Amino acid sequence: MVQTIFSDTIVALSTPPGAGALAVIRLSGPDAIAITAAVFSKKSFANAAGHTLHYGALRDPNNGEILDEVVAALYRSPKSFTREDAVEISCHGSDYVVRQVLALLLRHGARLAEAGEFTKRAFLNGAMDLAQAEAIADLIAADSALSHRVALNQLRGGFSQELRDLRARLIKFAALLELELDFGEEDVEFADRTGLALLLAEVRGVVLGLLRSFELGNVIKNGITTVIAGQPNAGKSTLLNALLREERAIVSAIPGTTRDFIEDEVSIDGLRFRFVDTAGLRDNPADEVEAIGVRRTRQRVSQAALLLYLFDLTEMGPAEVESEIQELTAGLELPVIAVGNKTDLATPEAQAAFAAKFQADQKFPAVQVPLVLLAAGQNQGLEALQTALLTQVRGSALENTDSATIVTNVRHARALETAASHLAAVQAGLDTGFGTELLAADLRHALAALGEITGEISSEDLLTSIFTQFCIGK
Ligand SMILES: Nc1nc2c(c(=O)[nH]1)N(C=O)[C@@H](CNc1ccc(C(=O)N[C@@H](CCC(=O)O)C(=O)O)cc1)CN2
Numbered sequence: 001m002v003q004t005i006f007s008d009t010i011v012a013l014s015t016p017p018g019a020g021a022l023a024v025i026r027l028s029g030p031d032a033i034a035i036t037a038a039v040f041s042k043k044s045f046a047n048a049a050g051h052t053l054h055y056g057a058l059r060d061p062n063n064g065e066i067l068d069e070v071v072a073a074l075y076r077s078p079k080s081f082t083r084e085d086a087v088e089i090s091c092h093g094s095d096y097v098v099r100q101v102l103a104l105l106l107r108h109g110a111r112l113a114e115a116g117e118f119t120k121r122a123f124l125n126g127a128m129d130l131a132q133a134e135a136i137a138d139l140i141a142a143d144s145a146l147s148h149r150v151a152l153n154q155l156r157g158g159f160s161q162e163l164r165d166l167r168a169r170l171i172k173f174a175a176l177l178e179l180e181l182d183f184g185e186e187d188v189e190f191a192d193r194t195g196l197a198l199l200l201a202e203v204r205g206v207v208l209g210l211l212r213s214f215e216l217g218n219v220i221k222n223g224i225t226t227v228i229a230g231q232p233n234a235g236k237s238t239l240l241n242a243l244l245r246e247e248r249a250i251v252s253a254i255p256g257t258t259r260d261f262i263e264d265e266v267s268i269d270g271l272r273f274r275f276v277d278t279a280g281l282r283d284n285p286a287d288e289v290e291a292i293g294v295r296r297t298r299q300r301v302s303q304a305a306l307l308l309y310l311f312d313l314t315e316m317g318p319a320e321v322e323s324e325i326q327e328l329t330a331g332l333e334l335p336v337i338a339v340g341n342k343t344d345l346a347t348p349e350a351q352a353a354f355a356a357k358f359q360a361d362q363k364f365p366a367v368q369v370p371l372v373l374l375a376a377g378q379n380q381g382l383e384a385l386q387t388a389l390l391t392q393v394r395g396s397a398l399e400n401t402d403s404a405t406i407v408t409n410v411r412h413a414r415a416l417e418t419a420a421s422h423l424a425a426v427q428a429g430l431d432t433g434f435g436t437e438l439l440a441a442d443l444r445h446a447l448a449a450l451g452e453i454t455g456e457i458s459s460e461d462l463l464t465s466i467f468t469q470f471c472i473g474k
């Protein structure tokens, strides 16, 4: 039995609340097994080996009442998720049973776990580092193949290993610099300056590569906010419905129907797009409510990561489309896809006019925007739009991502930024021949920043802010 650091035993429901086939109640801590044994009919439980399952009844010893028939899994320290003794009770998934079982365990000495407390213990007992613990929350939230893969790689320690390698290389040199410092006045240089410069450039390159991956990581984790804007009746709601393959937005033939924002998410090829349907953009809105809607649309456009400018092919010509896009995105650095709708109604001439404008380089020349023609109402041409969406995002984000690890966590990105800036300072210091002391100080700061990611260096506040974002029972 290894010494773990907590003396109390925590308990929580680890499956979602509400009725289900089963519910799993988890206990962890030095008394987990004894507390369970006190209310469990299976006499062999208290002395059973770790990683064993036990079927029996839960009984309140005070009145002999049987609460449920359950299966209890027993883990012995250190071979458990938290490294502590742990028990998982699978009972019948009724709220009533769960409440009763929890109350019984609390009466026998357990206390309710806080959000993320099991995972926090796993971290503090050395089962995983902080980046791995954070990956658990990401894994639970993962809703696409890509976000799942990135979280799993982080949970399995891929990112942590990369950081450990970086730190190990820097530590070697930091140690040499510190040695020079110990010799004080004597003018010795143990650390080979040329070698140090090379190593720094290398390490900083890796750190910058990781930082660049955050652009994609952020997209993977939070999705790409894609605003659909255009004149009333262009078919924005219809397009959103077609993309969502469900009827969510209100579709009507009266212009100005969509007054508020309707948002929904669609995963295309593992990437999450959060589509925002907006109020139609009219120069002379019919009433005050609509005017507010138009203002808010402009605001949403300014916050978007991508804009779909949708227009009715029977209503607008290429020149007008270009100038509308220009006006809408003036001052913004926003990727745009122009989408011409209602190909089923548009005359061949109208479509030819766009084709002619568009042919040059597959884009509108003036605004450098790709064009897709479709009929949202007929579900025609949606694949071309999906391809255009993926090309836009992949083009900007994936091209910048050379490292195998993708950073998805803002906290990690901040720490990497700090590390990068201190490494740049060391580099500048080497170039201008700074004293050992200054170099060593910056190197230490860079090391500390990298260490914060995996939690080698952490504060109680940081841990609290991380783990309280978990769900109860995790
Ligand atoms: N029932 C159950 N399922 C679960 C979890 C859990 O805690 N309980 N997990 C919780 O997130 C995940 C799995 N994580 C786990 C991590 C380590 C150990 C464990 O017992 N480790 C020991 C033994 C290893 C072995 O026998 O090879 C160890 O590492 O020493 C268990 C679950 C997902 N599924």
Ligand SMILES: Nc1nc2c(ncn2[C@@H]2O[C@H](COP(=O)(O)OP(=O)(O)OP(=O)(O)O)[C@@H](O)[C@H]2O)c(=O)[nH]1
Binding pocket: 231, 232, 233, 234, 235, 236, 237, 238, 239, 250, 251, 252, 253, 254, 255, 256, 257, 258, 259, 278, 279, 280, 281, 341, 342, 343, 344, 345, 374, 375, 376, 377, 378
């Ligand atoms: N023929 C044809 N009609 C379409 C197509 N797409 C949409 N419509 C029709 O165009 C009208 C307007 O569609 P909406 O989706 O409500 O348009 P909107 O841009 O959201 O309109 P506002 O909410 O007023 O801004 C509806 O009558 C749709 O059925 C299409 O591809 N072909």
